[in-house]
Amino acid sequence: MNDVYILAIESSCDETSMAIVKNGREVISMCVNTQMKTHALYGGVVPEIASRMHTENITRVLDEVLKNSNLKMDKISAIAVTYAPGLLGSLLVGVECAKVLSLVHNKPLIAVNHLAGHIYANNIDNKMSFPLLALVVSGGHTDLILMKGDYDFQVVGKTLDDAIGECYDKVARVLGVSYPGGPNVEKLALAGAYNYKLPKMMVDDSLNLSFSGLKSAVINLVHNEKQRGNDINKGDLAYCFQYEAIDEIERKVRLALVKYDVKELVVAGGVSANSYLREKMKKVANDYHIKISIPDFKYCTDNAAMIGAAAYPLYLKNEFSDLDLNAKSQLDLY
Ligand code: KG4
Numbered sequence: 001m002n003d004v005y006i007l008a009i010e011s012s013c014d015e016t017s018m019a020i021v022k023n024g025r026e027v028i029s030m031c032v033n034t035q036m037k038t039h040a041l042y043g044g045v046v047p048e049i050a051s052r053m054h055t056e057n058i059t060r061v062l063d064e065v066l067k068n069s070n071l072k073m074d075k076i077s078a079i080a081v082t083y084a085p086g087l088l089g090s091l092l093v094g095v096e097c098a099k100v101l102s103l104v105h106n107k108p109l110i111a112v113n114h115l116a117g118h119i120y121a122n123n124i125d126n127k128m129s130f131p132l133l134a135l136v137v138s139g140g141h142t143d144l145i146l147m148k149g150d151y152d153f154q155v156v157g158k159t160l161d162d163a164i165g166e167c168y169d170k171v172a173r174v175l176g177v178s179y180p181g182g183p184n185v186e187k188l189a190l191a192g193a194y195n196y197k198l199p200k201m202m203v204d205d206s207l208n209l210s211f212s213g214l215k216s217a218v219i220n221l222v223h224n225e226k227q228r229g230n231d232i233n234k235g236d237l238a239y240c241f242q243y244e245a246i247d248e249i250e251r252k253v254r255l256a257l258v259k260y261d262v263k264e265l266v267v268a269g270g271v272s273a274n275s276y277l278r279e280k281m282k283k284v285a286n287d288y289h290i291k292i293s294i295p296d297f298k299y300c301t302d303n304a305a306m307i308g309a310a311a312y313p314l315y316l317k318n319e320f321s322d323l324d325l326n327a328k329s330q331l332d333l334y
């Protein structure tokens with residue numbers, strides 16, 4: 001079979017990204033234009049601003065990704081785009097761009113679920129081994145997914161309330177550190193120690209998770225100390241939050257690995273950039289004698305290479321979309 005070059009577009013939140021991915025695994029070029037500095041001024045992503053900025057940036061990103069690849073559009077086999085879930089106005093910019101490229105250059109269009117993208121980031125420069133257990137930890141999701149083959153997603157556990165990334169962001173806000181919260185809380189925690197007692201979550205044996213109790217405990221602790229006129233040791237509190245949150249994830253991953261016989265543990269989503277979580281998951285996989293895959297840092301947070309990787313199995317199955325493809329702000333993968 002001829003080599004397949006997929007031009008992929010990701011614009012579901014505050015990154016405008018395009019990539020050209022060969023045969024679902026090899027990233028020929030990737031461009032990520034982040035709006036992080038702008039949204040940091042507001043303490044979080046402002047949807048209206050995000051979509052405007054995608055509109056301003058997207059053609060420049062296209063020029064750059066093609067230039068860096070040394071490929072012309074005629075070499076491209078298909079156009080892939082994130083169509084769900086995410087911020088609607090942001091998704092629409094990517095979807096419209098993909099439809100125009102598909103129409104003008106007469107290329108098939110592939111609609112990709114953002115979460116499939118995060119999981120398939122583990123196929124870049126690598127090959128996922130089925131059956132596998134995927135831990136998806138992002139700003140909107142915390143899921144345990146059993147995969148017995150390509151695009152065979154069986155959710156076996158999920159958060160019953162907040163996503164882990166969302167909690168990192170809220171804890172960051174209450175500790176007064178800037179957006180994006182996750183990496184900044186992680187940095188604070190490096191200088192901290194176990195000096196605050198926070199509640200354990202979901203002390204059951206199900207594979208579901210819950211983070212809202214932990215989040216509320218951190219927020220209440222900060223407010224109570226402020227009311228008493230006491231200072232908070234931000235490093236210690238960040239450390240204790242991270243310790244408890246990731247301890248909970250670790251416990252549930254271990255339970256899932258007892259229940260399901262898998263060859264590999266894959267970690268996916270923005271929070272997989274967290275070094276503490278990465279180390280813990282490596283240890284877990286080692287204890288169960290299974291493979292571990294965690295994407296390279298640049299493929300952990302939102303990027304188009306993962307969309308190109310996730311589009312490849314759909315390309316092989318001729319699962320193409322029509323030009324009436326629309327964006328969806330919410331959509332389950334499973
Ligand atoms: O996957 P992602 O880029 O976007 C979504 O699809 O949601 O994930 C973003 C989330 C944010 O909540 C961010 O704070 C968190 O990932 N995050 C981290 C780290 N880097 C990003 N959380 C903890 N530690 C990090 N190093």
Ligand code: ZN
Nearest residue numbers: 138270301302
């Ligand atoms: Zn994401």
